[in-house]
Ligand code: GTP
């Protein structure tokens with residue numbers, strides 16, 4: 001679907017730097033290290049694409065990629081990393097709020113959750129922000145290849161229970177492994193059906 005026609009467009013630190021809203025857009029949010037960039041690489045079939053833009057000092061940027069003729073994929077900066085200075089966190093939260101509430105071509109946010117860890121309080125903060133911004137979001141479990149079989153269902157239940165409290169949550173989960181390729185086609189076709 002997107003393979004071979006994907007490009008890094010730009011990294012954005014302020015609202016006036018956003019590319020024109022002329023494509024259907026989806027964004028990927030999640031804790032630092034949850035696997036956002038890896039998922040974008042898996043979706044587009046271009047290893048190193050999202051990673052390439054993820055150089056130190058760019059971590060507070062919103063990174064835009066084109067996928068095929070019709071979509072933007074947006075890699076949001078990871079949240080929840082320890083020891084980030086408060087001023088940096090606040091600046092990032094302001095930009096994120098403006099982006100989520102002001103981007104008219106944004107069709108869905110994917111909130112990535114590590115399948116081993118389930119939904120953390122910091123994920124719920126983002127989910128609440130999406131509720132109040134009226135952005136429909138869907139939860140994507142990542143690193144499926146690393147979750148222990150005995151934990152799988154219990155964590156899925158925890159995630160479903162948390163999502164049930166969020167009006168903007170799309171109830172269906174997508175379980176993925178960027179490493180093994182599980183769920184990638186499902187996610188790709190989910191994105192392709194958004195209009
Ligand atoms: P930030 O940009 O810092 O917010 O991180 P990120 O969410 O973009 O995570 P990234 O894609 O850089 O992945 C973090 C680490 O997890 C890397 O070492 C990846 O190789 C690894 N990883 C990502 N997805 C998977 C997966 O599906 N399975 C396994 N086993 N490892 C994964």
Ligand code: MG
Nearest residue numbers: 036037038054
């Ligand atoms: Mg990343």
